[in-house]
Amino acid sequence: MIKNLTLKQKILTIVSLSLFTIVVTSFLSLMTQKEIMIQEKKEKLKNVVEVGESIIKYNYKLFKDGKISEDEAKQNAISMIKSLRYNEKEYIWINDDSKPFAKMVMHPTVPALDGKVLDAEKFNCATQIQVGVDGKEIKTDGKKNLFNAFVEVTDQKGIGYVSYDWPKPIVGGGTTKELYPKLSFVKKFNEWSWVYGSGVYIDDVDIAFYSQLKTLGSFVLLMLCLILLISYLVNKDLNEKLSKFQNGLLDFFSFLNKQSAKSVDIEIDSKDEFGVMANIINENIAKIENGVIKDNALINECVSVVNKTKDGYIKNIRIDETANNPELNELKNLFNGLLDEIEKTLEEINGALNEYANSNYSYKLNFSKNGEFGFTIDKVRILGDELSNTTKTFLENGLLLQNSANILKDAMENLTNASIQQAANLEKTSAALEQMTANIASNTQKAQIMATEAHEAKEATKEGNTLATKTVSSMVEIEQATNAINEAVSTIENIAFQTNILSLNAAVEAATAGDAGKGFAVVAQEVRNLANRSAEAAKSIKLLTDQAKQKANDGNSIVKLMIEGFGKISDKIEKTTNLVIEVTNANKEQMSGIEQINDAVASLDKMTQENAKIALDTDSISNEVLKQADEFVFEAMKKEFIGKNELINQSSSKKVQKQIVTNKFLDNKQVQKQPTKTHHKIEHKSKETNHEWESF
Template structure:
């Protein structure tokens, strides 16, 4: 019966059987996959529980470290998410009839963990979230009261005891050891037992009460992770880890068991279906193979004819009533027509081969001329000829544009109308290249124009910089010369002061000798007539000393006026010295008058001699004071000399640096000129080419404000320095004029 069934029906029956078999397998697999996915979700939920538990622990750690209330809210939110995941996991365990005891214990433990954390957070709130609130703030206020009181008492023992209390408090805060509480109480007790600090006892008791209240809460909270609520939290967390591990093992075991069951079921069903399909295929294959072998022999004979292996072809066996027999009958009808058509096709193919060889060599003018009875081959011939016409036209278009490119004219573009595919992409790419070249040339010309403007500006600025640097160098040279003149003047003044000191010593010696002579005058008044000449000589010496002292005070007044505000005191002293010199001159005149009448007035001469001795003593003291003042002036002059020498060295160093800046600016000017030449060359090179937008290109704008500011600042600095140089030159000239006009000082 199977031999009368067509191959199509046989294949349909076999396809239906295979289709239903695969549908059954797919349904079974989807059911199994659903169960495996559910088990995988359960495993994923356990991992989520583990992650959420880590998040809870993170929030716990963050709260303990940062004392921020936002971590409490985050803890509560995460805990609610854990309970939601737990409900899903409980439903899935129930679906597979798995034990939920571990999950229920995990829920109880987690609730306990949340309760302990809330209790811990409440204790921390009572302790204080910041150093200024709750017990923290209260303790700080109390300890500051105690410390302020101790500082006001000015008692070293009390202050050291208070600092020791703070040390024990800080040690407890850092290490959370109970021994520091005992040390704290011991120090407090010693202060409370001391009757000297009775007024301080209330403050100490308040301080102790606040500290002990804080330590009790810290102890309840836990000094470490093994005590107090912290220890309970650790134990709870470890318990949840174990429960979650047990739950994970249950889910993993169920997953393995379900996977093994599904694998065994799939193997049995798949093997049964495969055996049935193989048996059906063998039966159908035997019947179809027999018909196909005969059909194959006929086709081989026909293909041998087509391939020129034989000159004739035999008809196929068309006795069967199945599809193969029907195909053999149809093939036999077309074998004769095929003989004629194959010959024409061969002619057309030979012609196409010749045309293809020409195209391969690069010639596109050849066309296919032969025809065939096959519409497809004729259509292929027409399509190939049209393709060659279109390709030739496109290549001519492309060549025309490329020839213009070779002449540096980039304004042309390839026409893309009625073009598609890779040729269109080629034409578009050529047009894109042309646009890119146009943009590049526009950008190049724009950069060249902008660079040209910038280079011109740079040349101008560098030229200004060179001019200003040279001006600065010249100004510094003038300043150095003025400083050297000032230094020379100070050295000369210092030498003059030294000479003044030497002359003052001589004056002091002369005053001492005058005093000695006055004493001799008193003891030898009886021989006054014989000593008149000596007295006259003494009077002449006194006149000379008075004259020189007057000149000295005059020069001291000039120096004080030159010193300005700082020399006012010295001017007063100079005036007093001048007055003293005047008085000395008056005394000398009086002594001279007394000598003239000494012969008749010996007794009066003795009294006058006594007065003269007193005048000499006062003169000696004043001369001593003058010597001290001259010594001070000498020291100040030396210091001024050292300072001016240092200023002179600095000016010389600055002058050297300015010369280097001038050299650098000169080199920079040469570089800017080269840059300007390069910019001009870029613009000229761009103008030699033709491209779109060539005449509308503008130079790129460059912000030159940052280049002008330093130049302006340099100019202002130079002007300021020139003004200073003028002032120094004028002052130096004044000093020289004063020095040259002081004839009396030069004579002294």
């Protein structure tokens, strides 16, 4: 379908698709931005309502702790929430979950609603509900009771969002007649059957959306005009250049058809692709024009040679001109070859040459001639003899090289196997020596550490004896300190209670400050949490001090027993120190001997690895030589020459003798092998040698 379109239609198609893509992408971006603005408002509502939640839970906790009655807790919570404001005029209300219609518990701006059943017609305005924070948004018929919708979403998951249409307050009092979209977030406090929440108007989101949509429309219109202008200019330029191309090619075809004496260049001097193509085409037209002239010269000479051949002249009558056309040059060569094939002698010579080309060097020319043809026949006969002798020598050398390469390959494989086995044994020996060296070094180090620690232990026992004596008097001081700690704990409990009250007041002030106080509200909550933990820690400290007092009395008795034990320990440590010193000296002597052995093994291992590497390199070379020898023999076997069968018979006899010698060599090697402590079978293949050595 696309290939049938004109260039203009293709350009318009690209422009249309580009413009459509810009419009769709921009519209989707606007829709995404609108959704982000709605989500920001939802998150802000959620944070505000959570402030009210913290106030309700705090007063409920005071009630549960028995500090205030339940009615007092409810009134305190209502009073605190009623005074909260954000964005200067937004608030939090509270209603219950009564059926069939909810009842208003507290409305900060319309106190006349407090205690009334919310079944008025104006409340039938809910347009959409969302159960939970991530629940599905469900449309309503627009006549659902607003507060029943609040109760419905909180009964299912405790929280949710409700959208509805509501008038806006007017500065100075009253509300607008028009309804505006509004969004509320509500939560439920099950212990008191309260549903509390807050709402914000979201009509500003639609205003911003339509403003950006208008801007997008203007931008798209401008882009459309710009793209159409550019498309027109590009299309005009392309049409002019294509017309020049067409005229130039038509002139060139007229020259090829011999309708004109000379071709005309395509006159496009731009730097774009058309200009580059025009230059390339002009260059090729010039080359083709020169080629046609050369082709005509060859054809004229060919006519002259044919005329001379008709008169009986053959020798030195050849076509010498060279055409630009490869096919004409081939025709010239074939015509010259035809002249060479006129004579019977030349046919015989070609027959002999064909035999040699097919690798049959035993073919003989069975006739002779005088003159130049006789000379040529003698040379061809000599050529056949030389090729036969050369091929025979080639096969002899190939067979000899093949035999030698096989012997070298077998020897290198045996040497490589032995090197790998020796390297493996040295590795085990080296590893054992390294482990032994490490163990002795570790023993020596530990013995030195033991001697040091024994000395330190002896000194420590002396200090312990002294400290034990001081501990008795410290126990008495500890008992006096615990009494003082108990008095300080009582003071901490009083401070924690006062801090809790202050953090609560700070949370209320932070909520009143709106967004600016959001961070301070978090700090106030953390302060309240710290105050509670301080009170609990104070109780724990008091319990621990009582236990410490009892433990101090027990410690008094234990210290007296410790003083007697320290004296016995000091004597035992002194004996142990002497034994550790003797062990340390013995380990040092062993360490010196093992290090000398380890150095010798390392040197031997290095030389073994170098030998194995040399063996591997030699084995690789022998494989390559054997491969080349096989190729030499294979190529020589494909040819026929004098003495071929004798060489094949001699080669078969040498292979049998070589196999006998190799078997005897391997049998002797097997007998000479001596068993080691652990026998390891090593399977070796020439092609895997490098891999095995790298693994080792």
